[in-house]
Amino acid sequence: MPRAPELNDIVAKYPPGKPRALLHLLQDIQTAQGYLSREAIGAAAQHLGVTETRAFQIATFYKAFHLTPRGRQTLRICTGTSCHIRGAMVLADEVRKTLGAGPGATTADGAFSIELVNCVGACALAPVLLVDGEMLGNVHPGTVARRLKRAGEAP
Amino acid sequence: MQLVIDGIPCTAESGETILQVARRNRIDIPTLCHHDALEGVGACRLCVVAVRAHAEAVDAQVVASCMYAVKDGLQVDTATPEVRRLRQTVLDLLAARCPDAPEIQALRERMGGDAIDYAPAVDGSKCIMCYRCVRACEAIGCNAIAAVNRGPQKEIAPPFFDATQRCIGCGTCAAICPTGHIAVTETPQYREIWSQRFAMAQCAGCGAPFMTEATREHLAGLGKLKPDYFTHCAACRQRDAAARFVRVGT
Amino acid sequence: MKLTSVDMLAQRRETLVQRTAALAREVRVCAGTACVAAGAGKLSDAIQREAAAQGLVLAVDGDAADVEATVRLVNTGCQGLCQAGPLVRVLPQDAFYCGVRPKQAARLVSEALQNNAVIADWCAVSPQGQRYATRAEVPFYRHQQPIALEGCGAVAPESLDDYIAHGGFAALVRALEMSPEDIVQTVEDAGLRGRGGGGFSTGRKWRIAASASASERYVICNGDEGDPGAFMDCAIMEGDPFRIIEGMTIAARAIGAQQGFIYVRHEYPKAVARLDKAIVACREAGLLGAGILGAGFDFDVEIARGGGAFVCGESTALMRSIEGLVGEPRANYVRSVQEGLYGQPTVLNNVETFACVPAIIARGAAWFAATGTPGSPGTKAFCLVGKVAHTGLIEVPMGTTLRQVIFDIGGGVLDGRPFKAVQTGGPSGGCLGEAQLDLPVDFDALTAAGSMMGSGGMIVMDDRTCMVDVAHYYLSFLQSESCGRCVPCREGVAQFCHLLDTMRRGTAKPGDLDRAIRLAQDIAQASLCGLGKSAPNPFLSAVTHFRAEFEAHINDRTCSAGVCRDLTVFAIDAQNCTGCGLCAPACPADAIAGAPKQVHVIDAQKCTGCGACRTVCRDDAVRALPRNLPCN
Structure with missing residues (x-):
C-alpha cells in the first residue's frame, strides 16, 4: 500500500484532538490523493477526535469532496451565470457527447472526471472549461473536441 | 412574563418557546419534527405562527414556534389564513416527497385547506427529514447516524451507508420516527436495523428477548442504571417490584 | 524585519517610497484570473527576458532591493477590463495596452520601458476611431472611483513592502x-x-x-x-x-x-x-x-x-x-x-x-460619506459580465445609474444587440428590465425594485436570453446548494425547479404560473434562513418585469429568445447568409448543409435547438423559430 504512509503524513500535520481542523484535513487529503477513501475519512476522524459519523456527514455535505477515485484529469465546466447565459449547458452536452461521460462521471478509460462547478470567477471569458486547472475560455460547442484534444495531450 | 396567544393571556418563563407555552395552555399547534425530549431544530416549519411585538404592532412576522423564545408582550396568532396556508404548503410538499407516508396524508386531510398536488418523488421514501432519529441517537451518546448529502438528496444514514460499531441496535431511532421510515426486523434471536444485525439479550426472568447485547453493554458502561435493568425485561422488573411492595406491605 | 513601533513603520515607508521614487518607470502586468488565462504569465516572463536581453535592469514585484533597477515590473491583481487581457499599464505615462502578446514584449521594452514613449498603435480605440493615450481617458475607467479596489491592480500582491509603500x-x-x-x-x-x-x-x-x-x-x-x-x-x-x-x-x-x-x-x-x-x-x-x-x-x-x-x-x-x-x-x-x-x-x-x-x-x-447617496455612501464594486461589450471588474460611486454602468462603462450590450435585463444580487437578487435602467445603484433603490445589491454580480442580458431559463437556472442553482434542513427550501425549491422546467419544455399547464407564484411566496415566508427566504427572488422579479414571456412559454409554448431547446428550431435567413461556413462545423447535430459561399440550410428535423450556429454567425443570419409542438 504505497498510499498509507502518505495519509499518515498528512494527518500528522494537524494537532490531534482539534475537531475544528476536520474540513482542512479532509481537503489536504483530497488534494494529495484525489479523493477521500473510507480509510482516509476514518483516519482523519480518529486523529481529530470526531466521530466517523460526523466526518462522513461533512465529506458528503461539502461539494469539494469526492468519495470515489478520480480520472487522471479533471474537466470542470463552469456554470456561473455568465457562462450559463453564454451557453454552458450546451457545452456540457457537447462534452458528454465528445467524451462519452457527462457531469459527475469519469470516462471509461479513466482519463477525465467531469464536473459542473460553480462560478470560477472568469466570467469575462465565458463560457469556460478548466482542464486540470488550465482555463479554456470562450469555448464554442463546435470546438469542444478540438480544444479538449489540445488540452489533454498528456501521455 | 406575559404574552397573548390567540387572544388568550398566557404566563411564561424567560427562555420558553411559543410552542411550550401554547401547549401548556392547550392551544393546538401542529408539529412534525418537534419532540419534547429533544432539542428543537426548526426543520419542518409546520409549527409556524404569526407574531407581533405588542398589541398595537401592525407588522406580523412568521416564525417557527418550536424555536422562537417568548418575549414579554408578544402577540401570537396560531391560525391566521397565512399561517394555515404555509402549513398547507409544507404538508403538500412533504406529501409529494413521501407519497407512501399515511401520517402525512392524514395530517394533510385534517388541515382541510386547498391542497396542491406537487410532482411526487419517484423514489420517495417515508423520511421527512425531521432529524428526530439523529437527535435521539445523539442524546443517547451513540451518534451512529446523521443526515448525509445535502439538499433534496439529503438522507439519514450511518457512516458510509454501512454497518458501524457506533450503532447499538437500541431501536430508539425507529421508535421515535413519526412516519415509520426506519425499517426494523425483530426475531427472538436478533434485531436488524440499518442493515446491521444485533444479537438479542434474553431476560433472566422470563427468557424473552428484551434488548440487544450491544445496548446492554452501552447502558452498563454509563453506570447510571440499577443492575436489574440489564438482566430483566421491563415486565419482569415491574413484577419483581410489585412483589417487593407486597412484601413490604404485609 | 519586525516593526516594533509606529515610528519604525514610518521609517520603513520612507525608505521604500524613496526607493520607488528613484525608479523611472513602472510596468503593471495584470495577473488576474482572466488575464492569466489569456497568457499574462507568459507575457511577464517575456518582458523579463527581453529586458535582460536589452540590458534593462528590472525590479520585479516587491523586490525593490536591486538599486541598479530603473524600471519596475509588477504582476498585479485584476486591473478590471478582464475581457481584453492581458492588460498592461505603464507609469508614469499611464499608457494602457490591451491584449498584449508575449511576442510584443521586445517592442514594449524598447519603446515604452527604455524611454517614455507611448505605443500609439497599441492603445485602445473608441468606436469612433479615437485613440486613448492614457488609461484615465478610457471610458471603462473614466467613470469609476476605486476605494475597495484601490490597490487591486496597482500593488504587488505578495509584497508587504509594496503595500506599505502605497500607504x-x-x-x-x-x-x-x-x-x-x-x-x-x-x-x-x-x-x-x-x-x-x-x-x-x-x-x-x-x-x-x-x-x-x-x-x-x-x-x-x-x-x-x-x-x-x-x-x-x-x-x-x-x-x-x-x-x-x-x-x-x-x-x-x-x-x-x-x-x-x-x-x-x-x-x-x-x-x-x-x-x-x-x-x-x-x-x-x-x-x-x-x-x-x-x-x-x-x-x-x-x-x-x-x-x-x-x-x-x-x-x-x-x-x-x-x-x-x-x-x-x-x-x-x-x-x-x-x-x-x-x-x-x-x-x-x-x-x-x-x-x-x-x-x-x-x-x-x-x-467617505461625500461619495455616493445619503442612504448608501461610498462606492460599490461590481462584476459587470454577461452580454455586455466590456466585461470586467469595476467600482463606481453609489447612485450611479444602471444605465451609466452598462452603457457608459460597459459599452452597451454585446454585439450591439437590444438590452433586455440586468441581474443583480445573484441567487438572492433579481432581474430588472429596460424600465428600471435609470435606477441608481443603491441598497434601498434596488431592493424596492424587487432585486437587491447583493455582493456585486451584475449580469447583462440581451434579447437572446430567456427569462424563464434564467429563473430556472437560479432556482436549480439554489436547489443544488440548499442545505436541506428545512422543508420549504429543500422540497419547495425542488418543486419550483420542476415547475419552471415544465415551462422550458412546453409541458406546463395553464395555472402553473399562479401555482409557482404562490409557492414562491410560501417559500419566502416559511424558510428557516435568509437564503431560503430569498430563494424565490430571481423568479418573482422576473415574473414582475417579464410576465408575458412566462405566459408565452406556458400558453403558446414559444421561447422568443430562442433559448429553450424543446421550443425552438433554428433556420437560416437566406437574405443575410453569406455562406461563410462558420455555422456548419459549429453544429453539434450535423444539421447544417451548404456549399462554400452559398446560402446554408438547417435541417429542422435534426436541429436540437442548441443555438451554437447563432452564436458563431457574424451576419445575423440565424433565426430562432417556434418548434410548433403539437397541442396538448
Whole structure:
C-alpha cells in the first residue's frame, strides 16, 4: 500500500484532538490523493477526535469532496451565470457527447472526471472549461473536441 | 412574563418557546419534527405562527414556534389564513416527497385547506427529514447516524451507508420516527436495523428477548442504571417490584 | 524585519517610497484570473527576458532591493477590463495596452520601458476611431472611483513592502491612536453598509459586538463568494490581500477581538495562497500577533477554507463551518453578532467591506460619506459580465445609474444587440428590465425594485436570453446548494425547479404560473434562513418585469429568445447568409448543409435547438423559430 504512509503524513500535520481542523484535513487529503477513501475519512476522524459519523456527514455535505477515485484529469465546466447565459449547458452536452461521460462521471478509460462547478470567477471569458486547472475560455460547442484534444495531450 | 396567544393571556418563563407555552395552555399547534425530549431544530416549519411585538404592532412576522423564545408582550396568532396556508404548503410538499407516508396524508386531510398536488418523488421514501432519529441517537451518546448529502438528496444514514460499531441496535431511532421510515426486523434471536444485525439479550426472568447485547453493554458502561435493568425485561422488573411492595406491605 | 513601533513603520515607508521614487518607470502586468488565462504569465516572463536581453535592469514585484533597477515590473491583481487581457499599464505615462502578446514584449521594452514613449498603435480605440493615450481617458475607467479596489491592480500582491509603500497600515496606525469607541463611531459616521448583500450598517454591527459582554470576541471576513457571476472578493483577496488584513485588524481593535478568521471558498486556491503569504508576512513584521507595532494590542488571523457550499455564505452556516461542522444555518432567533462563533460576539463582514475600512479610517468619515447617496455612501464594486461589450471588474460611486454602468462603462450590450435585463444580487437578487435602467445603484433603490445589491454580480442580458431559463437556472442553482434542513427550501425549491422546467419544455399547464407564484411566496415566508427566504427572488422579479414571456412559454409554448431547446428550431435567413461556413462545423447535430459561399440550410428535423450556429454567425443570419409542438 504505497498510499498509507502518505495519509499518515498528512494527518500528522494537524494537532490531534482539534475537531475544528476536520474540513482542512479532509481537503489536504483530497488534494494529495484525489479523493477521500473510507480509510482516509476514518483516519482523519480518529486523529481529530470526531466521530466517523460526523466526518462522513461533512465529506458528503461539502461539494469539494469526492468519495470515489478520480480520472487522471479533471474537466470542470463552469456554470456561473455568465457562462450559463453564454451557453454552458450546451457545452456540457457537447462534452458528454465528445467524451462519452457527462457531469459527475469519469470516462471509461479513466482519463477525465467531469464536473459542473460553480462560478470560477472568469466570467469575462465565458463560457469556460478548466482542464486540470488550465482555463479554456470562450469555448464554442463546435470546438469542444478540438480544444479538449489540445488540452489533454498528456501521455 | 406575559404574552397573548390567540387572544388568550398566557404566563411564561424567560427562555420558553411559543410552542411550550401554547401547549401548556392547550392551544393546538401542529408539529412534525418537534419532540419534547429533544432539542428543537426548526426543520419542518409546520409549527409556524404569526407574531407581533405588542398589541398595537401592525407588522406580523412568521416564525417557527418550536424555536422562537417568548418575549414579554408578544402577540401570537396560531391560525391566521397565512399561517394555515404555509402549513398547507409544507404538508403538500412533504406529501409529494413521501407519497407512501399515511401520517402525512392524514395530517394533510385534517388541515382541510386547498391542497396542491406537487410532482411526487419517484423514489420517495417515508423520511421527512425531521432529524428526530439523529437527535435521539445523539442524546443517547451513540451518534451512529446523521443526515448525509445535502439538499433534496439529503438522507439519514450511518457512516458510509454501512454497518458501524457506533450503532447499538437500541431501536430508539425507529421508535421515535413519526412516519415509520426506519425499517426494523425483530426475531427472538436478533434485531436488524440499518442493515446491521444485533444479537438479542434474553431476560433472566422470563427468557424473552428484551434488548440487544450491544445496548446492554452501552447502558452498563454509563453506570447510571440499577443492575436489574440489564438482566430483566421491563415486565419482569415491574413484577419483581410489585412483589417487593407486597412484601413490604404485609 | 519586525516593526516594533509606529515610528519604525514610518521609517520603513520612507525608505521604500524613496526607493520607488528613484525608479523611472513602472510596468503593471495584470495577473488576474482572466488575464492569466489569456497568457499574462507568459507575457511577464517575456518582458523579463527581453529586458535582460536589452540590458534593462528590472525590479520585479516587491523586490525593490536591486538599486541598479530603473524600471519596475509588477504582476498585479485584476486591473478590471478582464475581457481584453492581458492588460498592461505603464507609469508614469499611464499608457494602457490591451491584449498584449508575449511576442510584443521586445517592442514594449524598447519603446515604452527604455524611454517614455507611448505605443500609439497599441492603445485602445473608441468606436469612433479615437485613440486613448492614457488609461484615465478610457471610458471603462473614466467613470469609476476605486476605494475597495484601490490597490487591486496597482500593488504587488505578495509584497508587504509594496503595500506599505502605497500607504498600507497608515490607517492601522491611526486606529491605534484612536479609542475603540472612536473607530466604531467613524465607521458608523461614514455610513458604511455591509457590501456582502444585506447592507446592514457596519458601524452598528461593530457597536453591538463591542458592547456585548464576553471574554472573547471574533472578527470574521467572509470570502465565501458563492454568488455565481461575481468575483470582486476574489480579485481583492488575490490582488490586495494586506488591505483585508488591515481592515480586519482595525475591526479587531474596535471591538476588542484577538482572533480573526478569513473564510475563503475552496474554488479560490490562489486567494488562499496569497492570504496565507500575507498573514505570514504580517506576523513576521509584527503587524499581526502579540503586541502589534509595540502597542500592546494582540490580534491574529487564520484562514478557514470553505468546502464548496453556497449556504456557507449565510453567517450562521459560515460560523458552523469554521467550527468544523456541517454548514447548516442555525434556527435560532438570536443575532450572530451577539452570539456568533463559539457562542461569542462576532463581527462578520465580507471582503469588500473590510477593504473599505482602511480608507475610511485614514481619510475620515466625511471623506467617505461625500461619495455616493445619503442612504448608501461610498462606492460599490461590481462584476459587470454577461452580454455586455466590456466585461470586467469595476467600482463606481453609489447612485450611479444602471444605465451609466452598462452603457457608459460597459459599452452597451454585446454585439450591439437590444438590452433586455440586468441581474443583480445573484441567487438572492433579481432581474430588472429596460424600465428600471435609470435606477441608481443603491441598497434601498434596488431592493424596492424587487432585486437587491447583493455582493456585486451584475449580469447583462440581451434579447437572446430567456427569462424563464434564467429563473430556472437560479432556482436549480439554489436547489443544488440548499442545505436541506428545512422543508420549504429543500422540497419547495425542488418543486419550483420542476415547475419552471415544465415551462422550458412546453409541458406546463395553464395555472402553473399562479401555482409557482404562490409557492414562491410560501417559500419566502416559511424558510428557516435568509437564503431560503430569498430563494424565490430571481423568479418573482422576473415574473414582475417579464410576465408575458412566462405566459408565452406556458400558453403558446414559444421561447422568443430562442433559448429553450424543446421550443425552438433554428433556420437560416437566406437574405443575410453569406455562406461563410462558420455555422456548419459549429453544429453539434450535423444539421447544417451548404456549399462554400452559398446560402446554408438547417435541417429542422435534426436541429436540437442548441443555438451554437447563432452564436458563431457574424451576419445575423440565424433565426430562432417556434418548434410548433403539437397541442396538448
